Amino acid sequence: MEYFDLPQQSNCTIVIIGLGYVGLPLAIEFAKNIDCNSKKILKRKIIGFDINLERVNALKNGIDITKEINFENLKYLNEINLTNDMKILNKADIFIVTVPTPIDKKNAPDLNPIKKASEMIGKVLKLKGKEKIKPIIIYESTVFPGATEEICVPIIEKESKSKLNKDFFCGYSPERINPGDNKNKLNSIIKVTSGSNEQSALWINELYKSIIKAGTHMTSSIKIAETAKVIENTQRDLNIALMNELAKICDLVKIDTLEVIKAASTKWNFLDFRPGLVGGHCIGVDPYYLTYKSETLGYKPEVVLAGRKINNSMPRWILKKIISELENNNLDIQGANILLMGITFKENCPDIRNSKIFELIHLLNEYNVSLTIWDSWANVEDCKNFFNLEITNNFPKNKKYTSVICLVKHNEFAELRPIEWESLIIKNGIFFDLKGIIPRQLKPIRP
Ligand SMILES: NC(=O)c1ccc[n+]([C@@H]2O[C@H](COP(=O)([O-])OP(=O)(O)OC[C@H]3O[C@@H](n4cnc5c(N)ncnc54)[C@H](O)[C@@H]3O)[C@@H](O)[C@H]2O)c1
DSSP: OOOOBOOOGGGOEEEEEOOSTTHHHHHHHHHTOBOTTTOOBOOOEEEEEOSOHHHHHHHHTTOOTTOOSOHHHHGGGGGEEEEOOGGGGGGOSEEEEOOOOOBOTTSOBOOHHHHHHHHHHHHHHHHHOOOSBOOEEEEOSOOOTTHIIIIIHHHHHHHHTOOBTTTBEEEEOOOOOOTTOSSSOGGGSOEEEOBSSHHHHHHHHHHHHTTOTTOEEEOSSHHHHHHHHHHHHHHHHHHHHHHHHHHHHHHHHTOOHHHHHHHHTTSTTOOOOOOOOOOTTTTTTHHHHHHHHHHHTTOOOSHHHHHHHHHHTHHHHHHHHHHHHHHHTTOOSTTOEEEEEOOSSSTTOOOOTTOTHHHHHHHHHTTTOEEEEEOSSSOHHHHHHHHOOOOBSSOOTTOOEEEEEEOOOOHHHHTOOHHHHHTTEEEEEEEEESSSOSOGGGOOBOO
């Protein structure tokens, strides 16, 4: 194998492209500039690039709207050259791409942001010219198997007029962070790494080893790393789908699903998944990346798509359940005064993107309900600007509702006292509790 000069591990310039939930924690970890194993001081220069000037300016002012960076780590923002200026990227030898990879209205992968980022990198490589020390491009965005080498690399090669594994190298290292989770953080989760050839794979693996305390797992190809990422989230999606289906069955049998799960969980190999609304931009999206690739190769996956179908059906199922429970209490959904608790796609995180709760709100509005939305984490302005929804971050004092629907397990909700829950409801009103946090004595309807 021919060997090339690659950048110096301890003294390279790294640019993180896309400073969101994934890119920002990564930039911060690199900015600490200390090898997490040897404790050796490093001299890497870190650039944080984002096309969103508002995001860049907020970060320059020490404001992180994702709330993923704790107070102690915010100081490392000062060590990052934060910019939306492409010209600065000429200085980089390592390009790490963490831009969004959503799906479109037909659930097909929307690769526009990753294609644009690749185009930009190609242009930067062209401007840099062919140097002795070869640049390395690492993709972290979730993609389908083959996307890095079949879609992104050809764009870079075309724009830069250079060749993979000769003029530049490439790698894929999926991100596994879990926003809102204070225990499993970037450096405590094993990182899967891969490279376009053996030399770059080893180099990339070393790079991540320097920031990931939990260590790395190097795969033999980029495609394996890409597929590992999508199957992780697909497995989660299917496990939740199974519990959602169980919830539908338990409802017909007239038993409590959560109690069934609790009992089943006493077996050592039962997986403790719960019914829920699968939103966000990972679990509800990544399976479609896998099924898309499969379908291009002539196989229509059955199990994966069945899981998606069940999970997508849950807002309507919840609505039906609420309507029938209201009817049981001689209450009408038409014009009902409802408190909806939680709008983010998951607990203890301000992210409202692709939250399935918007679908439930849309369905409820067809009944002209009077809706109060309380979410202790979501950004009030974002809800107004992007969804034209009024929400409050605060406990609705001195108000009583026909129905209280609790959908997200934010700490602030889980910590409410029985007396506070009770103060929210009219005499024959109903509690609907998707997450099992409302005190049992209040007889909440649970899935
Ligand atoms: N959020 C998660 O929990 C999570 C976990 C694992 C993997 N992922 C994956 O990581 C990727 C990023 O997700 P995220 O949640 O961080 O997204 P995000 O939307 O929070 O952040 C992406 C950032 O990229 C910027 N951006 C978009 N196009 C750009 C471009 N061409 N050049 C530079 N910046 C650009 C956006 O302005 C934004 O700030 C996605 O592929 C996602 O599936 C996300």
